[in-house]
Amino acid sequence: MTNLTAGTASASQPLAERSEVGSPAVGAPRLYLAALAIPVAAVALIAVGWSSHWGGVSFAAAMADQRVVVVGPMTLAVLAVILVVERVRPAQVRPLIARGHRQDALYAVLNATMVVPLVVALALSFAAVARRFLGWIVLPPLGFVPRWAVIVLIFVAMDGCNWLAHLANHRVRVLWRFHELHHSQEDMSVLTVFRTHPLIHVSYLIALIPGIVLMANGVVPTMLLVGYAGFVAFEHSNTNLGFGPLERMMVSPNYHRIHHQLDGPQDVNLGFALTIWDQVFHRAVFPTEATIRTDTGLPGRPLVVEQAHGRPHHLATLLGQLWGPFRPIDAVRAVDGGGDDGVGW
């Protein structure tokens, strides 16, 4: 998640995105039309999934599983513990109810209600389409491979696919338009994990492929996915915590904070759980004393943020942020006026 100093362009942002500050030019489109491709793709995929009865999988059962991952008792308990850890060992001192935390709590509610069914519909549809049209990718039962090894393999490959999708989020302009919301948070907390545009999940569907390829050999247990989600949430916490030598394997809060840094490239430290992908592709930047408390957010505030106004206006800001991907190319700053009350909490 990445940039340079305020007012300068981010090295990770697609080139054409860097100049989008100012008023719309006369005759310029009122909409970033390319962004419509994502909701159109989502609707088309879900239509195919729905018409094929979700590939024979129970939608209700899948919903129940996804709810356990996003807001199940274990997830909520983990979030509560991390909220305490953030108070005890903060990277940056923030009030408990900083406006950024309140905004991200809204995203948590949005995820628990509307995003869960959307993600389930997308995932079941993607799996149904893959099995129907790319049936050859599904391996037959491999009797000689133990089930635990299959689960480890799926898990590691899934994390690699998430890394790849995340890189695309930073390199492809239309995807960056949906991903920049996640990077716009200036008051990081564990709840920032929920601060994602609902439609960004389209780009992460490729992470389902390892599970589809090996589905005849094993399935990742829901509780392991709960652990994965909790771990990714923890990385976003406002916690001064590194993992020492273990950081060569696992993403820590100090490691992921560099991905959200205001003053520096954000297309580094793209890993979800494992740092190995960043190391293999030379995108790993390990924490130092200077990075632990670094500011986060996007230089120049290209997207409306809750810290920009004298009063936060959480709901209006939420709607503005969700509309963000579709705003015209050359009218970004007009959304929030570039204002800064100097407090922002």
Ligand SMILES: [Zn+2]
């Ligand atoms: Zn992040």
Ligand SMILES: [Zn+2]
């Ligand atoms: Zn990112």
